Amino acid sequence: MGQKSQLWWDLPAIDTFELNKAIYEIPSKKYSDTLNELVELLEVGKLLNTQVRRLSLGQRMRLELIAALLHSPKVLFLDEPTIGLDVVAQQKVRDFIYEYNKKHSATIILTSHNMEDLLDLARRVIVIDKGGLLFDGVLGDLVGQFAKEKIIKIYLSKHADLKRLDEIGKVIKINYPLVVMSVAREASAVAAAEILQNFPIADLTIEEESIESIIVRVFKGEIIKKKS
Amino acid sequence: MNKYIEIFKISYTQEFAYKLSFIMWRVRNVIQIFVAFYLWDTIFYFSGRELFGYDRSRILSYFFGLIFIKALVLSARAQDVAGDIARGEIMNYLLKPVNYFKYWLVRDFSSKTLNIVFALIESVVLFLIFKPPIFLQTDMVQIAFFILSIVIAVLIYFLLLFSVNSIPFWAPELGWGGHFLVTVIIVEFLSGSLFPLDILPYNLQNFLSYTPFPYLIFFPLQIYLGKIKGLVVIKGILVSVTWIIFLWYFMNRIWKSGLKAYQAYGR
Secondary structure (H helix, E strand, C coil): CCCCCCCCCCCCCHHHHHHHHHHHHCCCHHHHHHHHHHHHHHHCHCCCCCCCHHCCCCHHHHHHHHHHHHHCCCEEEEEECCCCCCHHHHHHHHHHHHHHHHHCCCCCEEEEECCHHHHCCCCEEEEEEEEEEEEEEEEEHHHHHCCEEEEEEEECCCCHHHHHHHCEEEEEEECCEEEEEECCCCCCCHHHHHHHCCCHHHHHHECCCHHHHHHHHHHHHHCCCCCC | CHHHHHHHHHHHHHHHHHHHHHHHHHHHHHHHHHHHHHHHHHHCCCCCCEEEHHHHHHHHHHHHHHHHHHHHHCCCHHHHHHHHHCCCCCCCHHCCCCCCHHHHHHHHHHHHHHHHHHHHHHHHHHHHHCCCCCCCCCHHHHHHHHHHHHHHHHHHHHHHHHHHHHHHCCCCCHHHHHHHHHHHHHHHHHHCCCCCCHHHHHHHHHHHHCCCCCHHHHHHHHHHHCCCHHHHHHHHHHHHHHHHHHHHHHHHHHHHHCCCCCCCCCC
């Protein structure tokens, strides 16, 4: 599901559902139970009888999901299920996928360039580039293995000689009063203490490198393929 | 079986989604027949005149019969297959427990049902306007052959359309070309829906009788009008059934290699 629509464009979505019911030979009782459950979860009760072409993309995607799930598949391939959706709709689709996975213990494979999808849903992450496998493992491992650095964000309370910061770590960005720098993971606590002692600091946070930037580095080849 | 009933139903609903478009398609059909009808009516106006083996009542029956035959044979949905392939939407059906050929056959069938209902209404109205002398076939053998030839025509057209609509497997944007070729040039001209084919030179007629096209429209009408009988009919049926077998084999071949070439791209 995703890029290829299966709903009949000129008809209300309920007609497609009825068709799928017949094609997959779903018993009536099970069909109406599943449909009611899905409709409730995705909050589309009012949309069932609207001609599909009159729906917004987000509404349509949720109905597409129902069409794909009526026969309770055990394996689900989702191709960019959140592409082009607004934030609210994205969240609805994501919450739904999560619930569905928990309830039916179905295997879900989804492709996405939306990192929120990854963070919220993915247990296992596979990064592919030009037909090659770059990473395959748990999301936590991707971060743990490759995020060798932590990001320290500092808000200065007044001007200071920032050259000395270079001794502590790598300065990424200076946009007074904000300074962003990265330090080795193990040294982050020491570095933070040192900064607090030697600089006029209004605020300081230590953050993980963002998942986007890790993946960017994976693609750039900074992270070498796991030995097979 | 239930699935195909459901496909029939949804396809039927779909035809009605755009009522105006459906009505315009019917109007187009009627106008075509109107024009041909008047033309031939004028030619045969002087009573007792007979041309190309037709008298006035038979030629007018020919064009009246066209309304039904066209509704039965030429109203089809399988021309949408090309779009399905070009847009990659065929994927939806390949993944489902449903036979794609039967799926379109059922959709054709639903389109035909709808069209035949309208054809009935139209012909009653036209009959009341023109009050033409209509030739009624009473020989049961001829009628049985007529029905058989209609079934053959429906199958030939389905197989032709399906084969031509497989072009987008290799050339995604060429679907319209094939459709144009089949519907406009071949079907309108060579099937006998503009004029009875037996006004053509004999050699050409003879040649055409070995192609599948006259069997779409001309052949069934000839049987109905009793212009061909017995052995000639049987020969025609043999030729057309051979075409069905060949086209069936051909379509399967195309389809198999098409699916191999298919890469599920799409817009």
